[in-house]
Amino acid sequence: MRADIGLKEVAERAGVSMRTVSNVVRDTGRFSEATRERVLRAVEELGYRPNTAARRLRTGRSGVLLLAVPELSMPYFAELAGHVLREAAAQGCTLLVEATGGHPEAELEIALGRTDPLVDGVILSPLALDDRAAAQVGVPLVLLGERVHELPCPHITIDNTGAAREATAHLLARGRRRVAVIGRQTVPHAATSATRLAGYRQALEAAGLRYEEALAPAVAAYGRADGAAAMRALLELAEPPDAVFCFADAMAEGALAVVRERGLGIPGDVAVVGFDDVEASRYTAPPLTTVAPDKGALARLAVGALVRRIGGAEAKEPSVLLAGHRLVVRESG
């Protein structure tokens, strides 16, 4: 049982009205320095803590943000969640984390605002959201990590196409000529796949190479098992690739395991590049070359944009906020 010290008790102790205590505590309105000190002392002595439920009931604000990611057990999202957590705390907000499983329906529900009524705003990391949500976004919303074209809300992302182009170009620059890609998806609205694939093709084209679909096996998801399966398929090819660019480190890990298992050298026989720069990628065999999105910036931009949105900012601000990225070259490619 939390001590039942309320505004009233503090007010009595400090010899002022509740209103003044409220003002001092939230640092709003006017009051003299002397009053302020007296109130703060009373707060301290009594161990007063504002009742958030009452505050919310009154103001309609809870200070709670929701972060919805596909799966917390995916290291990239876990790391991202960690950053968002820190950033939300820095902004004085509480963060709720939810897993959508990457299901379009679950993502839609969240975009529509059918979340815990507690939340003031939502940061959604969609995997397969379509634009049915466009017409009726129900909460202050920010999309993190993927562009869903029609949604009227800020999108926080990195230059996926540019990053994919750089990663592919890197492989090409090292003399690879059959560069495969793991991460193409055939489901509709798979924006990550689409933007990165575009970058890959641009790099190929710039090098005078032509895109072969055989070198871009489709995957169902972005897990290790998907990467492993795709790599196996690639190695069955009459002309197997001499390099593979994976759209996620997790898939790269799976791919690495398959290549090793075949007794092939990395990067000797097959170079491998990933995407995400998850912590584990420093410890794979061999350490993974990968695209590192600036996760801290991503989190900062997302929380910032959301807080502004909640504060009533209209869609005035640019609808796409870009965080940086860089290619971290390690030993796998």
Added chain:
Amino acid sequence: MRADIGLKEVAERAGVSMRTVSNVVRDTGRFSEATRERVLRAVEELGYRPNTAARRLRTGRSGVLLLAVPELSMPYFAELAGHVLREAAAQGCTLLVEATGGHPEAELEIALGRTDPLVDGVILSPLALDDRAAAQVGVPLVLLGERVHELPCPHITIDNTGAAREATAHLLARGRRRVAVIGRQTVPHAATSATRLAGYRQALEAAGLRYEEALAPAVAAYGRADGAAAMRALLELAEPPDAVFCFADAMAEGALAVVRERGLGIPGDVAVVGFDDVEASRYTAPPLTTVAPDKGALARLAVGALVRRIGGAEAKEPSVLLAGHRLVVRESG
């Protein structure tokens, strides 16, 4: 702006009093089947959603639980959080996730109940909590994953000592004679280290071997880098080990990387066993033999015990709840 449909609107529409609506919605009190249907229809048509702030203000319950883990970027905790998330949702609770950084002070704050005033109860995964908190636990609290002796609250854990004994015995049974251990900690109150080390020593003893501190290098934390550093030290020894038992899969990954880098065979020259059965461990080179705690059971027990605690259950129930574990034998040992 959430639609401002309240109990009142629903009551009017259904032609009953607010009280009845409230009862129907929460399924408490008495009402006829006909009333019930009428009310539910009105709720549906109006899209009524209860205001949780008002409810909480009135009842003092928010239905929000807090899970505090050291770091979300540690895969074991990320996976565990995923399970707890699901379990909390199944119980109709909202889950807040927080990272303590494993700092004793941060953990103490949480155990003392100095959390977001919103939360009804806390599941804490402590790394270094001491028993200063004993006297004054301030919220319904459940400890997950580690026993902190004096705290008057349920402890959810696995048989760490037994598990460590089994893992070590497994290595011994395969003919290893110099079995090292990575994970010994010298900071006070490192319960995980202490219980697992005890199991390791028991197995050694049962095999007629004696404990050598040189084979148990101290680590500062349980990350990959710590495992790598410890493994390096071990390989410098005049008589290096022929097997290593790591208290966390993350450390095992670091250790594997070092062993490979030295050109030694796994498990040929050095067998490696981990602890946690994190998903990544199926994809290490070679796949990691590891102790798998039943994370689902851990989550279920923790949420269950906490909900009962919040509901007013006294410390009547057993103070230690054990989840199962098993040794998953893969190729590394």
Added chain:
DNA sequence: TTGAAAGCGCTAACAA
């Protein structure tokens, strides 16, 4: 610069 008082939407004690 401060005080008094009216609710925010809901639950539960009291009535009918």
Added chain:
DNA sequence: TTGTTAGCGCTTTCAA
């Protein structure tokens, strides 16, 4: 079985 009503603790208009 259902209706009425008094607050929960806070913010904020209206007065002083």
